[in-house]
Amino acid sequence: MAYSDKVVDHYNNPRNVGSFAKDTPGVGTGLVGAPECGDVMKLQIKVNLDTGVIEDAKFKTFGCGSAIASSSLATEWLKGKTVDEAAKIKNTDIVNELKLPPVKIHCSVLAEDAIKAALADYREKSGSADAPASSK
Amino acid sequence: MKGRGLDHFEVFGLPRRLGIDTAELQRKFYELSRRGHPDFHQGASPERQAEILEASARLNAAYRALRDPLARIEYLVRLEEGRDTREGATVKPKAPPELLEEMFEIQEALQEAKSAGQTGGLEAGAKETLATQRDRLRERYEQEEARLRGRLSQAWDSAGPADRAGALTAFKESLAVRAYLRTVIDDIDEALGGSPEGYVSHRRH
Numbered sequence: 001m002a003y004s005d006k007v008v009d010h011y012n013n014p015r016n017v018g019s020f021a022k023d024t025p026g027v028g029t030g031l032v033g034a035p036e037c038g039d040v041m042k043l044q045i046k047v048n049l050d051t052g053v054i055e056d057a058k059f060k061t062f063g064c065g066s067a068i069a070s071s072s073l074a075t076e077w078l079k080g081k082t083v084d085e086a087a088k089i090k091n092t093d094i095v096n097e098l099k100l101p102p103v104k105i106h107c108s109v110l111a112e113d114a115i116k117a118a119l120a121d122y123r124e125k126s127g128s129a130d131a132p133a134s135s136k
Numbered sequence: 137m138k139g140r141g142l143d144h145f146e147v148f149g150l151p152r153r154l155g156i157d158t159a160e161l162q163r164k165f166y167e168l169s170r171r172g173h174p175d176f177h178q179g180a181s182p183e184r185q186a187e188i189l190e191a192s193a194r195l196n197a198a199y200r201a202l203r204d205p206l207a208r209i210e211y212l213v214r215l216e217e218g219r220d221t222r223e224g225a226t227v228k229p230k231a232p233p234e235l236l237e238e239m240f241e242i243q244e245a246l247q248e249a250k251s252a253g254q255t256g257g258l259e260a261g262a263k264e265t266l267a268t269q270r271d272r273l274r275e276r277y278e279q280e281e282a283r284l285r286g287r288l289s290q291a292w293d294s295a296g297p298a299d300r301a302g303a304l305t306a307f308k309e310s311l312a313v314r315a316y317l318r319t320v321i322d323d324i325d326e327a328l329g330g331s332p333e334g335y336v337s338h339r340r341h
Contacts, residue, residue, distance in 0.1 A: 033236045035312030038319025040240045062243040062323070 003065055004099040010069035015076050018058040020044050028122025030114040034106055039063025041071050043114035045078055045086070047122055054078050054086055059114075066104040070094050070111035078115065083122065089115055143215055144198035152215070154208055154289040165199045205285045212292070213307050216300075231312045239316050242269065246320075246327055263328060270324040277317040284310050 003011070019042065020027045026047040033040045039062065046056040057075035061068045073094055078086050094100070094108035145152050148164055170176075172195065177188050201211040249262040258266070288310060292303040 031233070031236050031240060033231055033239065033312075033316060035231055035308070035315055038239075038315045038317075040236055040243060040316075042240060060240075060244070062240070062247075 003069075006073075006098050007065055007069040007100070010072040010098070011065040014059075014068055014072040016056075016058050016072065016079075017060060019060060020046055020056075020058060025049060026122070026126070028118040028120075028125065030117025030119075030121060032110055032113045032117055034063070034067070034110050036106060037063065039067045039107075039110065041067060041110055041114050043071055043074060043111070043118050045118050045122060047083060047126070049126070052082050052084075054081050054083065063110075064104075064107065066098070066100055066107040067110060069098055070100075070107045071114060073097060074111045074115055083119060086115060087119055142194070144201045144211060147195060147198035148202065150202075152212065153293045154205070154212065155293050156202060156205075156208065158203055161199070161202060165195070165203075168195055205289065206281060209284055209289065209307055210311065213304060213311065216304055231309065231316060235313060235316060239320055242273075242320050243323065246323060250327055258327060266324050266328060270321055270328070273317055273321050273324070277314060277321060280310055280314045280317065284314070 020029075022029050022044075024046070026049050028045045028047065029042065030044070031040070031042045041059065041061040041063065043059045044057065045054045046058075047053065048055045057078040059071040059075050061071045074089065077089055077093075081089075089112065091105070091108040091112040094111055095105055098108070100108055143152075148161065148168075150156065169192070172188055172191050174185065174189050174192060177185060180188065200207070202208050246266065249258055249266065253259045253262060284307065288303070288306050291306065292300070295303045
């Protein structure tokens with residue numbers, strides 16, 4: 001199967017590979033998997049707690065080239081976006097950018113799921129952190 | 137047009153159940169194959185011959201899908217899902233989060249072992265650890281398959297209409313667990329047998 005140039009580029013030079021410590025304030029972690037192929041993808045965001053802007057994003061994906069490219073692209077797009085803007089990233093945007101063939105669309109879905117999971121994790125954590133410190 | 141649009145169970149005149157006597161299935165397969173073999177219909181019209189060829193291909197596909205208990209389950213899920221999709225009620229299987237965590241950690245450790253061993257392949261100690269880990273994962277894989285073939289298949293066959301959706305979800309979750317285990321087992325196998333490469337296996341395309 002032929003990959004598009006953009007997939008090959010992200011595959012050979014993945015952006016933002018790595019991870020943040022889960023417990024760091026402002027970090028949201030999403031870990032998702034594709035039951036069809038057994039791929040696993042971890043995507044993390046680091047939000048500036050004062051501005052609500054995603055300052056950094058990292059990923060680690062164990063899977064096919066399209067899954068790696070999808071998550072690599074996702075981290076590039078996430079940086080500089082607010083949490084609300086980030087929530088608007090759709091898998092179809094990734095499909096269009098990377099020109100993924102139909103059999104690889106599930107990779108982009110995985111990346112969207114990972115973004116959503118990371119945002120949800122961030123919200124959950126920051127929600128509790130912002131709550132009145134009655135217990136402290 | 138007899139036979140067109142039949143599902144694999146219907147080709148054999150079977151109900152949509154997983155408890156299939158494979159010896160009986162084989163016997164039926166041979167019988168139907170003989171009867172519909174294209175060689176016996178050389179004198180038929182081209183239309184009839186095309187039909188016979190199609191029926192023969194359908195029979196082979198049906199037999200392949202049903203003879204193995206696990207392929208049978210995968211087929212059943214696809215078949216049932218096709219119907220669910222039309223009814224707009226497909227549910228994505230969710231693997232247990234702790235399994236995902238675990239698979240991720242194994243892959244991370246595998247990647248570290250690979251990059252630590254760069255030139256001469258994996259270090260001996262790492263090899264041994266990975267081989268042990270792989271064997272344990274294989275055991276779990278086999279247990280998962282046994283559960284699919286056994287308890288879960290029986291649950292489907294005895295399920296009333298109200299319980300079918302639940303039985304189907306159980307299949308999908310179990311098949312997902314099996315797929316995750318399969319992938320790490322293959323990746324470890326490849327690392328043990330093959331040369332170290334980037335941070336990801338090229339096996340998957």
